[in-house]
Amino acid sequence: MKKIAALIPARGGSKGVPHKNIHKLCGYPLILYSIAACKFCEEIGDVFVSTDDREIADVAEKYGAKVPFLRPEKYAGDKSTDYQYLKHFFSKVNVDEVALIRPTTPLRNPVILGEFIEKYFKIREQITSVRSMHEYSESPYKFFKINDEGFCEGFFKDFEGIKNYTNLPRQVFPKTYCPNGYIDIIKRETINNGKTHGDKIYPAVTDYVTEIDTFYELKIIENELKINGNLLIDLLQYGSNELTIA
Numbered sequence: 001m002k003k004i005a006a007l008i009p010a011r012g013g014s015k016g017v018p019h020k021n022i023h024k025l026c027g028y029p030l031i032l033y034s035i036a037a038c039k040f041c042e043e044i045g046d047v048f049v050s051t052d053d054r055e056i057a058d059v060a061e062k063y064g065a066k067v068p069f070l071r072p073e074k075y076a077g078d079k080s081t082d083y084q085y086l087k088h089f090f091s092k093v094n095v096d097e098v099a100l101i102r103p104t105t106p107l108r109n110p111v112i113l114g115e116f117i118e119k120y121f122k123i124r125e126q127i128t129s130v131r132s133m134h135e136y137s138e139s140p141y142k143f144f145k146i147n148d149e150g151f152c153e154g155f156f157k158d159f160e161g162i163k164n165y166t167n168l169p170r171q172v173f174p175k176t177y178c179p180n181g182y183i184d185i186i187k188r189e190t191i192n193n194g195k196t197h198g199d200k201i202y203p204a205v206t207d208y209v210t211e212i213d214t215f216y217e218l219k220i221i222e223n224e225l226k227i228n229g230n231l232l233i234d235l236l237q238y239g240s241n242e243l244t245i246a
Contacts, residue, residue: 002121003045004185006038007098008065009085011076012053017215021051021103022059025218026225026233031056033106035063036232041110043117044099050085052076068092083196090188097124097188102181104212107221107230113183116204120185128190128198132182134208139173141165182206 010031014020022029031049038047049060049067052075057067069092075084082100089098099117101108120130140155144166147153159165159173183204190198212218225233 001043002117003043004097004099004117004120005046005048005093005095006044006101007086007089007186008034008038008047008049008060008101008103009082010049010051010053010056010060010103011071011080012051012056013076013078017212017218019055020212021053021056023218025106026222029059030106030212031060031103032063033232034101034103034108035060035065037108037110037113038099038101039064040232041113041117043114048089048093048098050089081196083191086186086196087191090191095188098186100184100186102211105181105209106212107209107224107232108182109231112206116183117185119204120202123202124187126200127202128195128200129187130183130185130202130204131179131197132184132204132206133177133179134206136176136178139170139176141168141173142170177203177205180206180209181211182209 008031010021012019012021017023021031024030025033035047035049038044047065049057049065050071051057051060051067052071052073054070057070060067071085071088074080075088086098086100099113116130116132120127141159143155144152145155154166156165157163159168162168184197186196187198190196210217210221210224212221
């Protein structure tokens with residue numbers, strides 16, 4: 001079985017939820033959910049964390065992730081890009097690709113991760129990256145911006161020649177997919193070509209998942225866990241010799 005290294009990006013700064021990546025979610029630090037999903041996925045080997053924060057690094061290492069270096073502050077600001085920390089990572093670690101596992105999308109099924117990774121290895125030469133996404137309920141054709149005169153304005157010139165397209169029923173528009181952080185697979189080759197995902201992105205379509213950027217979304221996931229439970233919670237509480245839970 002081919003295995004892939006995983007990379008969890010977890011910078012220290014967060015305005016929506018301070019120190020978000022180690023904020024407790026149902027008793028466990030948020031980053032642990034992503035580490036656990038990787039540890040319980042047979043197709044993932046080494047689990048790395050890219051962080052500028054020593055406290056986050058200590059938590060990650062406590063639960064079995066590798067933090068061989070701290071990310072430079074210049075790649076960890078509010079305006080820093082994925083490309084910057086990924087290029088830095090590939091300059092330090094000799095792997096051809098990584099499964100990018102964002103801690104702000106904590107509820108994953110390790111089996112589904114494995115299925116996407118297996119698919120990647122089958123089509124690796126035909127694509128520049130994998131990007132997970134779910135179908136979005138609204139189309140960008142229904143969205144507005146406010147122009148310089150203070151009035152509502154659509155983002156597009158027209159839709160199939162119709163200028164007043166925002167009043168059309170959403171069913172006539174193409175389906176829209178929103179990237180959701182479940183798993184991306186990034187290739188060293190694509191980064192070396194100056195791009196993050198490239199122009200041949202394979203869509204890994206998942207069910208709808210909630211991403212955590214605010215306390216409100218954190219509460220949504222907490223309530224979801226209390227009502228529905230989750231496979232990762234079960235595994236963390238009852239299941240593995242590979243992961244030590246303090």
